[in-house]
Amino acid sequence: MTIQEIQEEIIKEFKIFDNWMDKYNYLIKLGKDLPPIDSKHKTEDNLIKGCQVKTWFHSALKDGKVFYDIDSRSVIIRGIIALLIRVLSGQKPEDIKNADLYFIDKIGLRENFSPIRTNNLWEMVNQMESDAILYETKMNTSK
Amino acid sequence: MYETKNTHKISALNVTKIRNDFPVLNQEVYGKALIYFDNAATTQKPRVVIDIINKLYSEHNSNVHRGVHYLSEQITKMYESARKKVQDYLNARYNHEIIFTSGATDSINIVAYSFGEAYVKKNDEIIISEMEHHSNIVPWQMMCKRKGAKLKVISINNKGELLLDEYKKIINSRTKLVAIVHVSNSLGTINPVKEIVAIAHKNNIPVLIDGAQAIQHGSIDVQDIDCDFYVFSGHKIYGPTGVGVLYGKERWLQEMPPYQGGGDMIERVRFERTTYDELPFKFEAGTPNYIGVIGVGAALDYLTGIGLDNIKNYEKKLLDYGTAKLTALNELKLYGTAENKTCIFSFLLNNIHPYDVGMLLDKMSIAVRTGHHCTQPLWEHYKIEGSIRASLAFYNTLEEIDSLYEALKKIQKMFK
Structure with missing residues (x-):
């Protein structure tokens, strides 16, 4: 599935929730179900800087696609991580770089999160994008 | 100069009257009356100060x-x-x-x-x-x-x-x-x-x-x-x-x-x-x-003007009521149980991250602080990273403590 198709799928899923409480309940469920980060990646170096809650980040390039392994102490943030991984993990670096993540606004994540809280979210998105750009450059130079 | 003394002395502190002196308290967030429990971070200002x-x-x-x-x-x-x-x-x-x-x-x-x-x-x-x-x-x-x-x-x-x-x-x-x-x-x-x-x-x-x-x-x-x-x-x-x-x-x-x-x-x-x-x-x-x-x-x-002893006595009432209420919650761990303390409740709920609790309390219109509260060495003593902190002032009420209690129960259910 393309990044856009997955985003549309998520937007559709969130449509059934008519209040924030149900959205949070769903994020909590997603957060609980997200597998923990591989313990060898749970290092001080892999902590995302500037996040209020400890959040570990790792990515790898495999067969021309980027795979993310992210974890957080907060279950709600883990729920958001699950969504980001679903949208971007396993996609080509170029597609990740060019992705417009409009689902974040559409499902109400931005309006439900204060600026300090969205900091965590955007730090993750930035990291995902910048790693994709790095992999793209790597792929282009090795061609 | 200007008369800034409060005229309603509160022998039995009239909290309804006092709340009217603080314009910020008189508002709704997310469609519900704001409960401001972040007074240790900063207190709200009475009308006389603003004026x-x-x-x-x-x-x-x-x-x-x-x-x-x-x-x-x-x-x-x-x-x-x-x-x-x-x-x-x-x-x-x-x-x-x-x-x-x-x-x-x-x-x-x-x-x-x-x-x-x-x-x-x-x-x-x-x-x-x-x-x-x-x-x-x-x-x-x-x-x-x-x-x-x-x-x-x-x-x-x-x-x-x-x-x-x-x-x-x-x-x-x-x-x-x-x-x-x-x-x-x-x-x-x-x-x-x-x-x-x-x-x-x-x-x-x-x-x-x-x-x-x-x-x-x-x-x-x-x-x-x-x-x-x-x-x-x-x-x-x-x-x-x-x-x-x-x-x-x-x-x-x-x-x-x-x-x-x-x-x-x-x-x-x-x-x-x-x-x-x-x-x-x-x-x-x-x-x-x-x-x-x-x-x-x-x-x-x-x-x-309100009387510092009146404030002290009323806040003691809030402290005693809040302590009894919050400790009645299963799996709520209170940090800071000194004999002599002010109306601050620092706690963890089950094994839920303080950030998650704070975020959900906010959505229920309750303002608390979560994290280390600028005392990282203190939390090393307890071997935790921080807490959820509800810090009360003399304009807070027993009913607001009840709302916090109910909100925390709701959060516990969400994480079950």
């Missing part, structure tokens, strides 16, 4: 201590009358022992710098405690680094009380100053400052008390405590932000060199040599936040 700031800028603005003209004289009088109000509030011996700063942090930095310059040498020691706010740790670390001195730390027990026996052991002939928090911002513990000062004074060592979380909960008498320095912030005592107070005993303030140079702190400036003005101006370089200072004066008037 006086507006009035001063609209009708009286002029720089203090400078002009011979009408406006300047008038505002200088108001500024100096605020100093008198702070003096009375703290029961300081002299007017000039009250220095206006930008906040408690600024006040501590002034002492750390000026006291350090005057008295601290290599291998000397400064004593602080495990429960200090970062602003009563970092300035001393900086000073110790500059001077080659060492920081000594008094530990706490699991209830969140200072181990005074340990304090007596670490105090010695190399100790130059003891800097201790009066009330812990994270736990609510009220420290026995009078005893702490007496122990230090037996050894001729001065004591600084960080009163940022104490000043708003009852009367403070610096002569009775006999501390050498006492600091607090205006915004935590229902006054404006950007103003603080440094009380210092005359002797120390006389001997200590000024912290900053500039206008208003000089007697005479020559390129060869400048002589400094008298106290308190020696420590008030530049144009002070005079509007803020007068605002703090108005806040003090408001509080004394």
Whole structure:
């Protein structure tokens, strides 16, 4: 599935929730179900800087696609991580770089999160994008 | 000048009436009445404080201590009358022992710098405690680094009380100053400052008390405590932000060199040599936040009008009710269970991350703080990263505590 198709799928899923409480309940469920980060990646170096809650980040390039392994102490943030991984993990670096993540606004994540809280979210998105750009450059130079 | 005293004395504190004095409280967030439980971070401002700031800028603005003209004289009088109000509030011996700063942090930095310059040498020691706010740790670390001195730390027990026996052991002939928090911002513990000062004074060592979380909960008498320095912030005592107070005993303030140079702190400036003005101006370089200072004066008037004992008694009621209510929740762990404490509830709920609890409470229109509350070393004692902190003020109600209780129960259900 393309990044856009997955985003549309998520937007559709969130449509059934008519209040924030149900959205949070769903994020909590997603957060609980997200597998923990591989313990060898749970290092001080892999902590995302500037996040209020400890959040570990790792990515790898495999067969021309980027795979993310992210974890957080907060279950709600883990729920958001699950969504980001679903949208971007396993996609080509170029597609990740060019992705417009409009689902974040559409499902109400931005309006439900204060600026300090969205900091965590955007730090993750930035990291995902910048790693994709790095992999793209790597792929282009090795061609 | 302006009448800023509260007229409704509250023998049995009339919280409904009081709440009407605080415009911020009168609003809804996410469609529900705001419950403001983040008073240790900052307190809300009564109408008298807001009005006086507006009035001063609209009708009286002029720089203090400078002009011979009408406006300047008038505002200088108001500024100096605020100093008198702070003096009375703290029961300081002299007017000039009250220095206006930008906040408690600024006040501590002034002492750390000026006291350090005057008295601290290599291998000397400064004593602080495990429960200090970062602003009563970092300035001393900086000073110790500059001077080659060492920081000594008094530990706490699991209830969140200072181990005074340990304090007596670490105090010695190399100790130059003891800097201790009066009330812990994270736990609510009220420290026995009078005893702490007496122990230090037996050894001729001065004591600084960080009163940022104490000043708003009852009367403070610096002569009775006999501390050498006492600091607090205006915004935590229902006054404006950007103003603080440094009380210092005359002797120390006389001997200590000024912290900053500039206008208003000089007697005479020559390129060869400048002589400094008298106290308190020696420590008030530049144009002070005079509007803020007068605002703090108005806040003090408001509080004394309500009656500090009334506030203390009412807050005790909130503390007892809240403690009973919250500890009735299964799997809620309260941190800070000292015998003598203010109305602060620091806790963890089940194994839910404080951030998640804070985020959900916010959506239920309850404002709390989550995280380390600028006391990271304290949480190392408990081997946790931080807590959820509900800090109450005299405008909070028992019903609001009930709402917190119900909200926490709801959150527990969501995470089951």
